[in-house]
Amino acid sequence: MSDTPEVRDPVVTPARVAIAVCLLAPFVALLWVGSYAKTDPAFIGIPFFYWYQMLWVLVSTALTMTAYKLWQRDQRARHGGNR
Incomplete structure (x- = not known):
């Protein structure tokens, strides 16, 4: 058994x-x-309350896609590009 500790990322x-x-x-x-509970x-x-939430549907989609791409890149880097 080696005394050298295993090096992990x-x-x-x-x-x-x-x-x-993201x-x-x-x-x-x-x-x-409270930040968006208003009409103007x-x-x-369309009142602010509704279009703000609908805007976040699009923003959330973009952020989730960005997070997924970052995760894929991170996994490729950790596993040496084997995938």
Whole structure:
């Protein structure tokens, strides 16, 4: 048995922090209802409360896709590009 400890990649990396931010941002933005519980400014007649939430559907999609791509890149880097 060797006395040399096994060297592992760090669990918390900048890419993983970015992934966490991408996935948590929609939750924070939409759970903080007091920030968007109003009617003005209206957009094409739709109160702010509704169009803000609909905008987050698109933003959340983009952020989730970004997180997925970052995760794929992180996994390829950790496994030496075998995939």
